[in-house]
Amino acid sequence: MAKAASSKRSSPEKDATASPPPTPNRPRPPEPKRHKADKAEMLEYYRQMLLIRRFEERAGQLYGLGLIGGFCHLYIGQEAVAVGLQSAMDFSKDSVITGYRDHGHMLAYGIDPKVIMAELTGREAGISKGKGGSMHMFSVEHKFYGGHGIVGAQVPLGAGLAFKHKYAGDGGVCLAYFGDGAANQGQVYEAFNMASLWALPIIFVIENNQYAMGTSVNRASAEDQLYKRGESFRIPGLQVDGMDVLEVRGAATTALEWVRSGKGPILLELKTYRYRGHSMSDPAKYRSREEVQAVRDKSDPIEALKRELEKAGVSEDELKSIDKDIRAIVAESADFAEQSPEPDPSELYTDVLVESY
Amino acid sequence: MTIEIKMPALSPTMEEGTLAKWLVKEGDTVSSGDILAEIETDKATMEFEAVDEGTVAKILIPEGTDEVKVGTVIAVLAGEGEDASAAAEAPAKPEPKAVQEEAPAPESGEPTKMETGARNLVASVEKAEIRDPEVPEGTEMVRMTVREALRDAMAEEMRTDDRVFVMGEEVAEYQGAYKVTQGLLEEFGDRRVIDTPITEYGFAGVGTGAAMGGLRPIVEFMTFNFAMQAIDHIINSAAKTNYMSGGQMRIPIVFRGPNGAAARVAAQHSQNFAAWYAHVPGLVVIAPYSAADAKGLMKAAIRSEDPVVFLENELMYGQSFDVPKLDDYVLPIGKARIAREGKDVTFVSYSIGVGVALDAAGKLAEEGIEAEVVDLRTLRPLDRETVLKSLAKTNRIVCVEEGWPTCSISAEIAAIAMEEGFDDLDAPVLRVTNVDVPLPYAANLEKLALVKVEDVVAAAKKVCYR
Numbered sequence: 001m002a003k004a005a006s007s008k009r010s011s012p013e014k015d016a017t018a019s020p021p022p023t024p025n026r027p028r029p030p031e032p033k034r035h036k037a038d039k040a041e042m043l044e045y046y047r048q049m050l051l052i053r054r055f056e057e058r059a060g061q062l063y064g065l066g067l068i069g070g071f072c073h074l075y076i077g078q079e080a081v082a083v084g085l086q087s088a089m090d091f092s093k094d095s096v097i098t099g100y101r102d103h104g105h106m107l108a109y110g111i112d113p114k115v116i117m118a119e120l121t122g123r124e125a126g127i128s129k130g131k132g133g134s135m136h137m138f139s140v141e142h143k144f145y146g147g148h149g150i151v152g153a154q155v156p157l158g159a160g161l162a163f164k165h166k167y168a169g170d171g172g173v174c175l176a177y178f179g180d181g182a183a184n185q186g187q188v189y190e191a192f193n194m195a196s197l198w199a200l201p202i203i204f205v206i207e208n209n210q211y212a213m214g215t216s217v218n219r220a221s222a223e224d225q226l227y228k229r230g231e232s233f234r235i236p237g238l239q240v241d242g243m244d245v246l247e248v249r250g251a252a253t254t255a256l257e258w259v260r261s262g263k264g265p266i267l268l269e270l271k272t273y274r275y276r277g278h279s280m281s282d283p284a285k286y287r288s289r290e291e292v293q294a295v296r297d298k299s300d301p302i303e304a305l306k307r308e309l310e311k312a313g314v315s316e317d318e319l320k321s322i323d324k325d326i327r328a329i330v331a332e333s334a335d336f337a338e339q340s341p342e343p344d345p346s347e348l349y350t351d352v353l354v355e356s357y
Numbered sequence: 358m359t360i361e362i363k364m365p366a367l368s369p370t371m372e373e374g375t376l377a378k379w380l381v382k383e384g385d386t387v388s389s390g391d392i393l394a395e396i397e398t399d400k401a402t403m404e405f406e407a408v409d410e411g412t413v414a415k416i417l418i419p420e421g422t423d424e425v426k427v428g429t430v431i432a433v434l435a436g437e438g439e440d441a442s443a444a445a446e447a448p449a450k451p452e453p454k455a456v457q458e459e460a461p462a463p464e465s466g467e468p469t470k471m472e473t474g475a476r477n478l479v480a481s482v483e484k485a486e487i488r489d490p491e492v493p494e495g496t497e498m499v500r501m502t503v504r505e506a507l508r509d510a511m512a513e514e515m516r517t518d519d520r521v522f523v524m525g526e527e528v529a530e531y532q533g534a535y536k537v538t539q540g541l542l543e544e545f546g547d548r549r550v551i552d553t554p555i556t557e558y559g560f561a562g563v564g565t566g567a568a569m570g571g572l573r574p575i576v577e578f579m580t581f582n583f584a585m586q587a588i589d590h591i592i593n594s595a596a597k598t599n600y601m602s603g604g605q606m607r608i609p610i611v612f613r614g615p616n617g618a619a620a621r622v623a624a625q626h627s628q629n630f631a632a633w634y635a636h637v638p639g640l641v642v643i644a645p646y647s648a649a650d651a652k653g654l655m656k657a658a659i660r661s662e663d664p665v666v667f668l669e670n671e672l673m674y675g676q677s678f679d680v681p682k683l684d685d686y687v688l689p690i691g692k693a694r695i696a697r698e699g700k701d702v703t704f705v706s707y708s709i710g711v712g713v714a715l716d717a718a719g720k721l722a723e724e725g726i727e728a729e730v731v732d733l734r735t736l737r738p739l740d741r742e743t744v745l746k747s748l749a750k751t752n753r754i755v756c757v758e759e760g761w762p763t764c765s766i767s768a769e770i771a772a773i774a775m776e777e778g779f780d781d782l783d784a785p786v787l788r789v790t791n792v793d794v795p796l797p798y799a800a801n802l803e804k805l806a807l808v809k810v811e812d813v814v815a816a817a818k819k820v821c822y823r
Contacts, residue, residue, distance in 0.1 A: 351600045
């Protein structure tokens with residue numbers, strides 16, 4: 001990193017014998033700066049993160065009640081990533097694609113919580129008519145392209161979306177999320193190679209929540225500094241505190257400037273943490289309760305922003321009223337999801353093919 | 358010593374080629390490794406190097422000569438200390454035609470045609486008569502190869518729709534590993550004809566993502582054997598997404614490339630994946646036989662809103678057929694074609710198997726058995742109606758498939774005949790397929806493993822109780 005390189009040695013004028021500092025052989029973006037948000041902006045981030053937190057807590061409850069089936073991967077703890085990154089994007093032209101832990105990314109893109117929850121309960125009103133479930137949700141209208149259940153598949157798919165942005169010259173950028181587990185998939189590197197070779201407008205985002213199911217990063221990755229994973233493809237990487245929404249937002253701005261200026265892809269590693277298990281059926285024997293509690297106490301993204309808001313003069317009442325609104329929205333989406341009818345049996349046969357032959 | 362230079366076989370399927378250019382002239386001294394000539398094969402233009410040292414005594418085949426058979430003496434080299442002019446006299450007749458006729462002297466180390474059972478699969482193409490109800494009476498026909506038909510189909514669709522682009526290994530600058538994309542780079546540029554790294558999984562995903570974004574990619578696999586690395590995106594990302602999204606996410610993509618056995622390339626490069634893809638709801642699977650079908654169905658595939666797996670056949674690329682000369686020849690997906698009419702037994706086949714079935718039908722006709730040949734053309738959705746109608750007419754079905762028997766398209770046809778046409782059956786449905794083993798390399802074993810006309814004939818007689 002430029003900053004580290006320049007501060008390492010005394011300057012050449014002072015020490016004539018020292019070799020000049022190495023010139024980086026490839027350009028890098030500047031170090032991101034923590035985003036300076038005004039009160040209104042911070043309140044909006046707070047509101048969005050809280051919506052994801054409360055939505056996911058309710059989804060966990062509904063799962064426990066048997067209303068949600070199959071796999072259900074909750075985003076609790078990682079809220080600052082989706083909100084910080086997606087708040088910097090231009091919804092009118094940019095696209096987003098992600099893996100199976102997708103509820104948070106959808107909510108951060110302004111998709112109606114009711115249709116997401118109804119999809120989780122497998123109802124006709126669900127965003128995929130109840131045929132996708134937790135891991136397979138899409139909104140072409142919002143340029144949200146899923147929701148993919150195969151670990152790592154969304155990375156080349158995202159490169160394909162970026163290919164489209166470049167091919168059509170529409171000015172859009174694709175944001176492709178994947179986890180620390182997916183970061184070890186071969187297809188990720190096939191996509192890195194092509195994205196860099198063709199200078200595709202894509203931000204690769206590794207949400208490093210420390211555990212791929214039950215395997216910690218250190219047990220699965222020979223290079224656990226995942227932001228370096230693009231280096232041999234000439235993709236610059238930045239490591240970002242994914243528990244601080246303003247740091248994330250700052251990194252998003254840097255990354256978007258880089259990509260929009262035609263320099264090709266960039267890789268962000270967001271260091272984050274999930275409080276819940278990998279999925280609802282995860283007994284979480286691979287880490288201690290204390291470890292989880294320590295992160296909650298020290299680094300919770302929502303609590304941290306709350307403290308900043310208080311410092312900025314936002315009253316407790318104001319925060320409470322936001323909390324109340326969010327709870328109402330979530331309750332409404334849960335009611336909607338429970339009361340909506342199941343898909344009509346005839347839906348079994350629709351949408352297999354678009355055309356009839 | 359006089360050395361004869363012979364037309365080399367430069368690819369597994371090459372039987373003749375064009376002597377495009379001589380890079381040496383008579384009297385030139387050459388040493389091993391020097392490039393003597395450029396030879397155009399069925400796949401590419403290749404340089405031909407000298408193996409021996411000497412002086413070029415005589416060039417027997419002038420440059421620009423087409424259809425020079427492999428093994429033909431194309432030049433004579435005079436060895437060290439030998440008089441080049443005397444050597445030139447040696448092959449008595451300098452006339453190219455004459456030399457060609459005299460060439461095959463077995464003891465001369467002749468590079469004779471490579472032995473392969475694959476050749477038998479395409480034997481009947483010349484005789485194949487293709488009639489299609491979709492083609493209006495009196496339409497002018499143009500003779501062209503399957504390869505040219507596919508290229509023309511892609512080019513025509515690319516001209517009318519900017520969203521259509523081609524990507525794959527060697528599709529652009531190399532002009533296609535099997536020359537199917539020849540000329541496309543020149544016409545459409547590198548924005549729309551894109552060479553990829555050798556990363557099938559990755560570029561199948563990139564193509565699928567581009568389709569999700571609204572483009573219409575044609576993804577070429579050098580062969581479908583390599584698409585096995587990409588099958589996750591074909592099935593999980595392309596085939597299932599429309600359903601999983603409740604109809605929101607369309608994937609209008611064509612995955613295309615050669616499928617099935619080639620000549621002498623052994624098990625990893627010789628496999629028919631038709632049944633694999635035809636198994637998957639959400640995919641359209643097309644496997645044409647003739648050039649006309651290749652063209653009309655390729656155009657339909659590119660226009661389809663659904664993901665299409667388009668299975669071509671390497672051995673068919675160079676085969677010529679009549680193709681209707683129409684501005685926009687598009688065939689319906691999901692419709693089989695009666696390739697030959699008959700009343701005694703129905704052969705159901707697709708792709709290269711159709712030629713085998715037609716050949717068998719020709720042989721049977723000599724013995725008074727009239728076989729009807731159904732060319733399925735589309736494997737998913739399968740045209741059950743045409744199959745069942747033919748069954749109702751002949752009361753017998755023999756499936757002909759260049760592929761394994763187990764869980765095959767033939768197995769599916771047998772099931773359909775039993776479930777929906779049981780009362781029409783006068784004999785059990787028989788499957789004539791490749792042998793149920795990985796395809797061997799050795800020429801004799803390869804021949805034994807591939808589907809054969811004689812077996813089709815025997816099966817037909819058996820179901821006709823003859």
